[in-house]
Amino acid sequence: xxxxxxxxxxxxxxxxxDVYASRVLDHPTIVPRLDPVVYAKDRASGPxxxxxxxxxxxxxxxxxKSLFSPSEIARLQAELARLRESHAGIDPQTLVLEPGxxxxxxxxxxxxxxxxxxxxxxxxxxVSIARFLLDxxxxxxxxxxxxxxxxxxxxxxxxxxxxxxxxxxxxxxxxALSVSISLTENTELNGPxxxxxxxxxxxxxxxxRTPADHYKQSLRRQEYGVPDPGSLETLVAEGGLVxxxxxxxxxxxxxxxxxxxxxxxxxxxxxxxxxIVYNAxxxxxxxxxxxxxxxxxxxxxxSRVEPIEAHTSRLA
Amino acid sequence: xxxxxxxxxxxxxxxxxDVYASRVLDHPTIVPRLDPVVYAKDRASGPxxxxxxxxxxxxxxxxxKSLFSPSEIARLQAELARLRESHAGIDPQTLVLEPGxxxxxxxxxxxxxxxxxxxxxxxxxxVSIARFLLDxxxxxxxxxxxxxxxxxxxxxxxxxxxxxxxxxxxxxxxxALSVSISLTENTELNGPxxxxxxxxxxxxxxxxRTPADHYKQSLRRQEYGVPDPGSLETLVAEGGLVxxxxxxxxxxxxxxxxxxxxxxxxxxxxxxxxxIVYNAxxxxxxxxxxxxxxxxxxxxxxSRVEPIEAHTSRLA
Numbered sequence: 001x002x003x004x005x006x007x008x009x010x011x012x013x014x015x016x017x018d019v020y021a022s023r024v025l026d027h028p029t030i031v032p033r034l035d036p037v038v039y040a041k042d043r044a045s046g047p048x049x050x051x052x053x054x055x056x057x058x059x060x061x062x063x064x065k066s067l068f069s070p071s072e073i074a075r076l077q078a079e080l081a082r083l084r085e086s087h088a089g090i091d092p093q094t095l096v097l098e099p100g101x102x103x104x105x106x107x108x109x110x111x112x113x114x115x116x117x118x119x120x121x122x123x124x125x126x127v128s129i130a131r132f133l134l135d136x137x138x139x140x141x142x143x144x145x146x147x148x149x150x151x152x153x154x155x156x157x158x159x160x161x162x163x164x165x166x167x168x169x170x171x172x173x174x175x176a177l178s179v180s181i182s183l184t185e186n187t188e189l190n191g192p193x194x195x196x197x198x199x200x201x202x203x204x205x206x207x208x209r210t211p212a213d214h215y216k217q218s219l220r221r222q223e224y225g226v227p228d229p230g231s232l233e234t235l236v237a238e239g240g241l242v243x244x245x246x247x248x249x250x251x252x253x254x255x256x257x258x259x260x261x262x263x264x265x266x267x268x269x270x271x272x273x274x275x276i277v278y279n280a281x282x283x284x285x286x287x288x289x290x291x292x293x294x295x296x297x298x299x300x301x302x303s304r305v306e307p308i309e310a311h312t313s314r315l316a
Numbered sequence: 317x318x319x320x321x322x323x324x325x326x327x328x329x330x331x332x333x334d335v336y337a338s339r340v341l342d343h344p345t346i347v348p349r350l351d352p353v354v355y356a357k358d359r360a361s362g363p364x365x366x367x368x369x370x371x372x373x374x375x376x377x378x379x380x381k382s383l384f385s386p387s388e389i390a391r392l393q394a395e396l397a398r399l400r401e402s403h404a405g406i407d408p409q410t411l412v413l414e415p416g417x418x419x420x421x422x423x424x425x426x427x428x429x430x431x432x433x434x435x436x437x438x439x440x441x442x443v444s445i446a447r448f449l450l451d452x453x454x455x456x457x458x459x460x461x462x463x464x465x466x467x468x469x470x471x472x473x474x475x476x477x478x479x480x481x482x483x484x485x486x487x488x489x490x491x492a493l494s495v496s497i498s499l500t501e502n503t504e505l506n507g508p509x510x511x512x513x514x515x516x517x518x519x520x521x522x523x524x525r526t527p528a529d530h531y532k533q534s535l536r537r538q539e540y541g542v543p544d545p546g547s548l549e550t551l552v553a554e555g556g557l558v559x560x561x562x563x564x565x566x567x568x569x570x571x572x573x574x575x576x577x578x579x580x581x582x583x584x585x586x587x588x589x590x591x592i593v594y595n596a597x598x599x600x601x602x603x604x605x606x607x608x609x610x611x612x613x614x615x616x617x618x619s620r621v622e623p624i625e626a627h628t629s630r631l632a
Contacts, residue, residue, distance in 0.1 A: 151474075151545050155580045158467075188504030189559055191579060229467050233584045241583060243505055263507060264471045264580040267557060268549045 023208030028228040035174040039135035046132035060200030060258035064251040073249040075316035079116045094298045103149040109298040111143040127310040136280035137307035143276045153265035162256040167290035169300035176256040176279040183272045186245045191265035198239035199259035204231045339524030344544040351490040355451035362448035376516030376574035380567040389565040391632035395432045410614045419465040425614040427459040443626040452596035453623035459592045469581035478573040483606035485616035492572040492595040499588045502561045507581035514555035515575035520547045
């Protein structure tokens with residue numbers, strides 16, 4: 001796997017102004033990230049310690065163990081359970097089932113359908129970190145609950161969020177981050193979030209034009225926008241592999257371009273997390289760079305992008 | 317989940333001589349094991365320490381870290397790789413692919429198709445343990461390599477081997493055990509073998525007669541011979557959940573009725589193991605208790621059941 005310089009993409013004949021073009025070549029490439037990871041100009045003034053900032057910049061993620069109190073987590077857990085049982089007031093299209101099953105896999109746009117998760121999304125403890133790292137006002141690009149039920153929870157294959165958000169949603173640059181709040185215990189065995197440290201500093205472009213004689217193979221197992229095994233092996237050989245585990249309430253903050261995924265979960269123990277994606281207001285969506293129509297608002301906020309007014313009240 | 321006494325099964329109207337009948341009732345049951353776990357009469361005379369014997373009897377499995385030398389494991393690994401690349405001399409029906417993919421998932425009957433794995437299966441270090449725990453001469457009921465490739469290796473759902481071997485293959489009683497020899501590093505993240513300690517002392521009968529009004533649901537996700545979530549929750553609540561991890565060469569010995577399974581493996585690191593199942597010669601197969609025709613010889617030895625002559629020479 002050799003790295004391809006961004007300039008080389010111009011020779012493929014597509015839009016040369018797209019420095020993060022993906023799904024256009026018939027072979028994968030790994031190109032350097034062109035954007036900062038930590039945008040803060042004054043690193044000493046933010047809500048993170050210098051060690052935490054360095055760690056986030058180097059690895060592409062940061063795990064915080066006690067940002068929320070046990071009673072706050074208990075309240076979020078109760079809301080998680082309520083939303084699984086009652087879908088009153090929830091747009092049906094935001095409910096996603098497990099492939100091949102009836103179990104609930106995800107609910108999108110929870111910051112619109114749940115007052116409590118709306119408060120969580122605008123909680124100053126999270127927003128201040130996002131504003132600091134992105135050095136801008138922020139808005140919620142996407143939010144969701146991932147239930148990953150016991151027994152039948154399926155894997156999330158490796159991906160860079162940014163590759164999708166750029167290609168399918170029109171996010172211009174890498175100036176967004178995700179916050180995951182675990183709402184069950186995340187163990188090594190119930191399909192925890194796995195990340196490749198340092199992978200956020202490279203950009204893996206995905207194969208889009210499959211050669212004609214490979215189409216049967218690609219139809220069987222390669223999906224649009226999936227990184228190739230060779231590139232993944234390169235990233236893992238360089239950076240290793242870590243899992244984000246811990247008790248309910250563990251918070252993982254990760255860069256929009258860090259490679260991550262998770263295994264299935266056949267244990268009886270659900271692995272449920274809330275995700276909130278913050279994007280810099282200066283990085284609001286354009287038209288999708290992949291040329292397809294934009295995905296719906298509940299997956300990628302396009303019209304409702306008002307900057308968050310953070311609040312400092314407790315959740316419980 | 318309430319336990320059902322074996323006698324109660326008679327009321328279902330099937331063969332009352334089958335004390336381990338499964339897939340006949342329209343609801344799951346958990347019944348007591350009727351057979352010993354450790355058959356040895358003189359426990360002090362065997363190849364295991366008293367502590368190891370107690371642990372195996374209590375948990376249903378035992379992990380041994382250094383039964384084979386590094387050079388022996390290296391030789392088994394080379395054979396594992398050779399068999400993946402070259403299928404010369406291998407019965408094609410013994411090759412099993414990953415669901416939906418082209419990757420090799422398993423090769424069955426490796427003690428017939430590979431001279432090295434034949435030697436492994438008759439190695440005195442393994443055979444002496446099997447003979448001791450089962451207190452009988454033994455033969456190979458089944459052998460296989462599980463490759464569980466990186467990226468696309470799918471899960472093995474929870475099961476008791478015995479439930480299948482009894483119902484589909486006609487194994488009369490619980491007097492068999494499996495030996496798993498890891499041939500790659502098994503970590504918590506690459507889909508390791510997971511076991512439920514103590515589950516071997518209960519027998520979970522699987523639902524066979526699905527109620528008419530549930531058939532759509534069962535077609536979508538319930539397969540013949542799969543334990544129900546409620547019974548699994550009961551077993552895990554009682555015994556917990558452990559994974560068998562360690563460097564290549566780690567040996568796990570587990571009872572034929574211990575509940576086990578594994579998650580998928582999206583990491584780049586394959587999780588490859590060799591499995592050898594030893595059955596007591598006094599426990600040779602009858603006709604399948606489920607009433608279906610027997611499965612093929614390469615899955616369940618029926619005609620070639622000669623007792624193993626153990627050898628003490630090294631593998632490398």
